[in-house]
Amino acid sequence: MSEGQESHGNIQEPDHIESSGEYDRYRDNPELLAETKLKTSRLFSFDWANGFVSPFRPTPRDILSNMLQHVHFSTPGKDTLLDLGCGDAVVLIQALETFPSSQLVRAIGVDLDKPLLETAKEGILQERKASATTNDEHDSILSRLELYHGDLTIKDESLTTILSPNELRGQCDRETTMRQLIDECSHIFVYLLPEALSKLAPLLLEAIEVTQKVVLSMRWEIPELAKYQVHGGVGQQYYVYDNKIPCVSLTEMEKNE
Numbered sequence: 001m002s003e004g005q006e007s008h009g010n011i012q013e014p015d016h017i018e019s020s021g022e023y024d025r026y027r028d029n030p031e032l033l034a035e036t037k038l039k040t041s042r043l044f045s046f047d048w049a050n051g052f053v054s055p056f057r058p059t060p061r062d063i064l065s066n067m068l069q070h071v072h073f074s075t076p077g078k079d080t081l082l083d084l085g086c087g088d089a090v091v092l093i094q095a096l097e098t099f100p101s102s103q104l105v106r107a108i109g110v111d112l113d114k115p116l117l118e119t120a121k122e123g124i125l126q127e128r129k130a131s132a133t134t135n136d137e138h139d140s141i142l143s144r145l146e147l148y149h150g151d152l153t154i155k156d157e158s159l160t161t162i163l164s165p166n167e168l169r170g171q172c173d174r175e176t177t178m179r180q181l182i183d184e185c186s187h188i189f190v191y192l193l194p195e196a197l198s199k200l201a202p203l204l205l206e207a208i209e210v211t212q213k214v215v216l217s218m219r220w221e222i223p224e225l226a227k228y229q230v231h232g233g234v235g236q237q238y239y240v241y242d243n244k245i246p247c248v249s250l251t252e253m254e255k256n257e
């Protein structure tokens with residue numbers, strides 16, 4: 001591992017996922033570095049002065065497809081997926097393509113990397129324009145997707161809207177904070193470094209136990225949530241945690257997967 005990689009953490013990828021050199025992104029682009037915020041307002045404190053708790057690495061489509069097969073959006077009109085550190089929004093787009101609006105009402109992403117979000121927004125708008133055959137199809141993704149710039153570790157600071165149905169219609173968005181988004185969502189997706197996950201674990205545990213949310217973790221197990229694991233494992237490279245469906249033993253799960 002190079003020096004640069006070490007200073008920004010390392011997500012060890014499985015052998016079949018090639019390194020794209022994205023780890024140098026923050027070292028080589030000082031403008032991406034966020035100001036250090038007061039630790040008192042953070043959901044958790046983290047040593048990285050630049051605010052990033054994980055480098056950018058998109059979730060592979062095939063792994064996400066497998067994970068989404070175990071996800072149920074079952075509260076019509078309410079279900080919302082929140083990706084904490086959404087990168088280029090691939091997870092949100094794939095979920096919106098997989099689930100109709102009658103099941104998945106909103107897909108929301110927050111990321112600290114503004115240039116990445118802006119590039120993602122351009123790509124999404126172009127792609128949707130090119131692939132949409134009818135306005136309905138076009139709207140079905142864009143009317144449910146929200147992207148915000150901000151620090152996922154800070155609860156009460158206003159997030160900046162990058163893309164939202166209101167923004168596309170030229171209307172004003174209400175002010176949104178991480179606290180509101182976490183309150184409003186039904187499913188939380190995370191693909192962050194294990195150290196960040198362990199700091200987020202109390203919040204995720206509360207989300208599962210108190211507000212009955214489902215937590216989806218790409219690549220990394222969250223040991224603090226182990227008793228709520230209902231799908232996935234090392235072999236699958238994803239973990240689904242849910243308090244609402246009865247837990248099966250790991251051996252049972254491996255037999256069934």
Ligand SMILES: C[S@@+](CC[C@H](N)C(=O)[O-])C[C@H]1O[C@@H](n2cnc3c(N)ncnc32)[C@H](O)[C@@H]1O
Pocket residue numbers: 011051052053054055056057058059083084085086087088089090091110111112113150151152153190191192218
């Ligand atoms: C491993 S990537 C995952 C991207 C996306 N969720 C996916 O699975 O395809 C982690 C993302 O977290 C973002 N990130 C890291 N620290 C953050 C912070 N403090 N607040 C918001 N986003 C952050 C990074 O910019 C990066 O895009």
